[in-house]
Amino acid sequence: MLWPAAYRSAFAAAPLAMAVVDGEGRIVDANDALGVLLGVADAGPAGRVAAELLDLASDPRTWHAYREVLRGRQAKLRCTRRLKLPDGRSLWAQVTVSPLDGGTPGAVLLSVADVSAHRDLQARLRHLQMHDPVTRLPNRTLFFERVSAALETEVYEQSGTGRIGLCYLDLDGFKAVNDTLGHRVGDLLLAAVADRLTECAEEAGRTRPSVPLVARLGGDEFALLVEDSTGTEQLADLAESVLKALQAPIDLAGHRLNVSASIGVVERHAAGTTATGLMQAADTTLYWAKVDGKDRWTLFDPERNAHLMTRQALASTLRPAIERGEFRLDYQPLVGMSDGRLRGVEALVRWDHPRFGLLSPNRFVALAEEDGSIVPLGRWVLATACRQARQWQTDNPDYPPLFVSVNVAVRQVWDSDLVADVAEILAETGLAPHLLQLELTESAVMGSAGRPLQALQALSDMGVGIAIDDFGTGYSNLAYLSRLPVSVLKLDGSFVRGFQYEGAGAPPNPADQVVVEAMIALAHRLGLTVTAECVETSAQATRLRSIGCDTGQGWLYSRPVPPDRISELLGTESGTESGTESGSETYAVGNP
Incomplete structure (x- = not known):
């Protein structure tokens, strides 16, 4: 190459490794720095194919860009390659290729810089950034990178089983360790747990293609990621091994600590799964493990999760539904056992949900009590039921007025002025x-004290009747009733169902009748009336009547x-002289 002597001297003496490459990709000239850097000083790089020497052809994108520069179609190429040297060492090299302004037509200047130290520093910084300093485990950021990469591999490359599994665990009672022994001991405990989890993962990896990834996600939360999982059995075995590993006491700083964990287990097809969806399922399942008693693992259940999602959807729309008027009341008759006449009705709220259809109280009342919306809902139920009872009275002046029975939650007493309402x-x-x-x-009334008891007494003094619902399922303390402003006991349906005949002509269990008869007798001695719930057969009604039960309610x-x-029933009964005959249970307002 014909260069001025000054340029030639500068090229040869430059500390930056450089070479001139012709249009065919061969090195026509190189300085000593290039031969030293690449470990080919003795043989000399001149005449060699640059792409082979610098591994430019192994990456399709780099190889294409390099050829474009050689052909004059691209101005410049800069890339980083990891090179294997003849002596076994390796280095990271930044390669720059650009056309020469003068000299041999079509030639390009190639320069190579050793960036190994910079790459090593980047790697160390990334390791610090991606690992937890307390346990030295991968942290949340690296964990999610691995989850996303695993899902992408399984979905697009379709290698292995195409499945993924996760054990998401939380230590039981870890906060107590921090609070009583300090954060230093807490950190030591986390590190010890991390070691045991790592041992479990390594043991599991001995019989599998890969070792599960163990990560600390924050606080006392850890995760074990199983890529290419073989099914729920594999994840269950891993969860069991973790629980067993944590059972042994841990000796730290002069303290012997016992620790357990709750684990949420998720195993599923990678297709259609996202990192966020996987973690949401794991978090939900971990919560189930906590609720179910801790120190256990729980497998994700789609049906249980669907129920939970429905529950959350209902909870979030309860208050707006009250404002939109989506609730309605049905009424179940309360019938006199002695004469079969309609004495009153129980108001039962239903939610006419635009998405889930007609919902019974057991689907939403507990939610309403949790978030406080039971107060406005209860007020609406009370007002609607009273208005309806008054309307029946106005429309049927010849029939004895019906009383209306309305369910009240204890939270209505605490969170509102029920007496004023x-x-x-x-x-x-x-x-x-x-x-x-x-x-x-029963549990609410029997445990009443303070404000609830005062409210009940004020309502009773006002003339309002107070009834204990589902009596017999809780305290069943009849002596305590004498100190409460209660006027009615509603006998739980389980007692009435015990009156069922066990076979044709076979008598029922006499113990059931003895218990019910005793409760009714004691209630009457206390001045209380008794209503039997869940009356379904004439035989049950006859026996309840024979032992003195006052009122019946049920599908019969x-x-x-x-x-x-x-209203139709009231019109029918008010048009007769004596109503239904005594002891008859032949009519039905609704189909049983």
Whole structure:
């Protein structure tokens, strides 16, 4: 190559490794620095193919760009390659290729810089960035990178089983260690747990193609990622080994600590799964393990999760649904056992949900109690039921007025002025206080003290009836009833169902009748009336009547029905002289 002597001297003496490459890709000239850097000083790089010497052809994109520069179609190429040297060492080299302005037509200048130290520093910094300093495990950032990469590999390369598994665990009671022994001991405990988890992963990896990734996600939360999993059995075995490994006491800083964990296990096809979806499922399942008693693993259950999602959807729309008027009341008759006449009704709320259809109270009342929306909902139920009872009374002046029974949650007493609400609603609707009965569960009433008891007493003094619902399932302390303003016991349906005949002509268990008869007798001695729930057969009604039960409620008489069906029955009964014959259970308002 014909260069001025000054340029030639500078080229030869430059510390930067350089070479001139012709249009065919061969090195026509190189300085000594290039031969020294690449370990070919003795043989000399001149005449060799540059792409082979610098591994430019192994990467299709780099190889294409390099050829474009040689052909004059691209101005410049800069890339980083890891080179294997003849003596076995390796280095990271930054390769720059650009056309020469003068000299041999079509030639390019190639320069090579050793960036190994820079790459090593980057790697160390990335390791610090991607690993937890306490446990030295991969942290949340690296964990999610690995999850995303694993899902992409399984979906697009379709290698292995195409499945992925995750054990997501949380230490039980770790906060107590931090609070009592300090964060230093807490950190030592986390490190010891990390070691045991790593041992479990390595043991599991001995019989599998890969070792599960162990990561600390933050706090006392850890994860074990199983790529290319073989099914739920593999994940269950891993979770069991973790629980067993954590059972042995851990000696730290003069303290012997016992630790356990709750583990959420998820195993599924990678196709259609995202990192976020996988973690949401794992987090939900971990919560189930905690709720189910801790120190256990729980497998993700799609049906249970669907129920939970539905529950959350209902909870989030409860209050707006009240404002939109999506609730309605059905009424179930309460019938006198002595004469079969309709005495009152129980108001039962339903939610006419635009997505899930008609929902019974057991689907949403507990949610309403949790978030406090039971207060506005309960107020609406109370007002609607009282208004309807007054309407029946106005429309059927010849029939004895029906009382209406409304369920009340204890939270309504604590979070609102129930006494004031009842007084206001009775005044607005014109319903007499004795025609309103409020039902509370046995556990709520029996444990009443302070404000709830004062409210119940004030309502009773007002003339409102107080009933204990599902009596017999809780405290069953009849002596305590004498100190409560209660007027009615609603006998739980489990007692009535015990009256069923076991076979044709075979008598029922006499113990059931003895218990019920004793409760009714004691209730009457205390001045209380008794209503039997879940009356389904004439035989049950006959036996309840024979032992003195006052009122019956159940499918023998009617299922809960809309208010117009109650109006029809009142019109029918008020048109007869004596109503249904004594002891007869032949009519039904709704199909049983």
